[in-house]
Amino acid sequence: MADSMEEWLADSNEALTLQLVRAPEDEAALLGEDMQVVAPFHPTFTYPIFGEHEKIFGYKGLDIQLHFASGSLKQYLSINYDEMLESEATPADDIEGTLYNFIPPDYTKSELAFAKLVEADATGFRPLGEKIGSSVRAAATAKGKGKAKGKGKGKDESNGDGEALSEDDEGAVVYEMYKATWSTPGFKEYHRRMQLYILLFIEGGSYVHEDEDAWEFITLFEKRKRPGSDVATYHFVGYVSVYPFWCYPDQVRLRLSQFVILPPYQQQGHGSLLYSTLFAHVIGRPEVAELTVEDPAEAFEDLRDRNDLRYLVAQGVPEDPSFLDGVGAGTRGPRAKWEAAVRKKHKIAGRQFDRLLEMLLLRQLD
Ligand code: ACO
Numbered sequence: 001m002a003d004s005m006e007e008w009l010a011d012s013n014e015a016l017t018l019q020l021v022r023a024p025e026d027e028a029a030l031l032g033e034d035m036q037v038v039a040p041f042h043p044t045f046t047y048p049i050f051g052e053h054e055k056i057f058g059y060k061g062l063d064i065q066l067h068f069a070s071g072s073l074k075q076y077l078s079i080n081y082d083e084m085l086e087s088e089a090t091p092a093d094d095i096e097g098t099l100y101n102f103i104p105p106d107y108t109k110s111e112l113a114f115a116k117l118v119e120a121d122a123t124g125f126r127p128l129g130e131k132i133g134s135s136v137r138a139a140a141t142a143k144g145k146g147k148a149k150g151k152g153k154g155k156d157e158s159n160g161d162g163e164a165l166s167e168d169d170e171g172a173v174v175y176e177m178y179k180a181t182w183s184t185p186g187f188k189e190y191h192r193r194m195q196l197y198i199l200l201f202i203e204g205g206s207y208v209h210e211d212e213d214a215w216e217f218i219t220l221f222e223k224r225k226r227p228g229s230d231v232a233t234y235h236f237v238g239y240v241s242v243y244p245f246w247c248y249p250d251q252v253r254l255r256l257s258q259f260v261i262l263p264p265y266q267q268q269g270h271g272s273l274l275y276s277t278l279f280a281h282v283i284g285r286p287e288v289a290e291l292t293v294e295d296p297a298e299a300f301e302d303l304r305d306r307n308d309l310r311y312l313v314a315q316g317v318p319e320d321p322s323f324l325d326g327v328g329a330g331t332r333g334p335r336a337k338w339e340a341a342v343r344k345k346h347k348i349a350g351r352q353f354d355r356l357l358e359m360l361l362l363r364q365l366d
Contacts, residue, residue: 008085008092010062012050013043017063018200020070020264021114022235023122029227038070038235041263043200049102050093058085058092066099069118070235071125071221073193075107076114102199104192122233127221128187129180133277136164137269139171174223175237175270177277181216191217194239197260203297205258208241216242216254218281220261220274237265240278244288251289254282259300271303279311282347292349308348308356317342317360 019040022030027037046054056062061082068075077099085092108114167174180187188210198205208215220237238261244252256278261271282291293304343353 005057005090008058008060010056010059012046012054012056015056015059015062015064016043016046017041017065018043019065019067020235020262021067021076021118022070023119023233025226026070026122026224026233026235029224032227038264045200045203045205048199048206049098056093056095058090059083059095062095064095064099066103067114068193068236069114069121069125071121071127071233072117073190073236074114074117074121075103075193076111076117077103077107077109078111103196104189122226123231125234127176127178127219127234128190129178129184129217129219131176132179132218132281133177133273135175135273136167136169136172137175138165139173174232175273176221176223176234177274178219178221179216179281180219182210182213187217194219194236197238197262198258201260201263202258204295208243208257212243214244216244218242218274218278220270222265236262237270238262238274240274242278242291247289251287254288254291256291256293271300272307275303275307276311279307288347289344290347290349293352304352305355305359308352309359312346312356312360315346317346 017040020038022037030037050056059081061080063080065078065080066075067078077096079095108117165172180190182188195207198207217239219239222235222237223232224235225232239258240256240260241258242254242256244254247253259271259275261274279291282288293300296304339353339357343350346353348356
């Protein structure tokens with residue numbers, strides 16, 4: 001491209017800003033706890049939308065704002081720039097037309113209409129599906145970059161007097177998880193609004209097919225009480241999708257396909273909470289033989305290892321006296337049988353279980 005044209009190129013990851021927007025009362029409640037309202041953030045990837053070079057042509061000072069009502073994820077789009085290239089030979093990229101292929105068509109471009117949607121969320125939005133888990137945590141602070149107070153990560157915490165933190169304690173924030181499928185009323189539409197995060201944050205991520213009818217989803221929400229009111233508001237944090245495959249002879253293997261926690265909520269234990277809730281859900285379903293993961297990203301592998309290890313240790317697996325039997329002694333038989341039985345009981349996929357045993361072994365040798 002000629003040098004003179006370069007100045008019309010914008011980095012699409014930088015040009016696109018995402019924001020989760022809450023009603024003013026909900027924002028005021030957060031600020032009252034010395035924490036910033038949920039800060040704007042940028043996508044990690046935009047190549048599925050704007051092409052492999054992640055560039056947008058034809059604008060100077062380009063600023064694309066895509067805002068989501070924090071619960072319903074209804075969207076507001078605003079495209080601004082200082083200058084647009086007027087050229088028939090090399091026309092500027094059609095940004096809205098491009099985005100239109102990836103977001104539901106009911107987004108608004110009116111600030112006023114969006115403000116009304118956000119306010120409607122506060123009183124009317126509830127997560128869809130069946131609640132399958134919750135966790136109460138101490139409110140985060142701006143200084144602690146969202147670090148939870150008290151001990152434990154992603155677990156119910158103490159209120160400082162040694163008692164478990166309850167939903168009604170001051171400063172408590174509740175996180176709830178909901179399971180949904182395509183047959184959950186309204187969920188298909190909801191999923192069309194949240195699936196954009198898969199393209200923007202998972203490398204190689206793509207949309208799932210709505211005609212594959214067995215998809216299952218678990219969504220994670222932050223639940224807050226509105227100040228001076230008993231009404232709770234719900235704010236989207238992330239989600240996981242899984243697909244069941246037949247597993248000989250009469251069970252299913254659940255394959256985790258997509259897992260995302262939105263950037264403002266990362267590094268606070270929410271990923272662990274969502275994963276461990278999914279795992280507990282799997283353990284509780286007799287028809288599920290095991291949980292496998294499709295093409296895990298490194299950061300996710302890390303999260304999975306930490307949680308699986310914590311789980312196995314809590315189950316007393318390394319303390320099992322037969323664990324070290326035969327290790328290094330050349331008697332594979334009994335150990336292999338033990339491994340197969342333990343693996344099956346805990347529904348962990350084969351390769352992952354071998355990795356975990358290696359890690360447990362190293363831990364014991366330490
Ligand atoms: N305060 C500070 N740090 C904490 C806290 C806390 N309260 N709780 C946990 N952490 C730390 C953990 O120790 C961990 O640290 P480490 O990475 O140094 O080991 C780190 O935070 C991450 O743990 P979580 O907070 O539980 O995980 P998070 O919520 O950040 O989610 C995830 C991780 C899912 C990878 C997220 O970063 C994400 O969505 N990334 C983008 C999308 C992606 O890559 N998804 C996975 C694709 S693979 C697939 O889909 C199959």
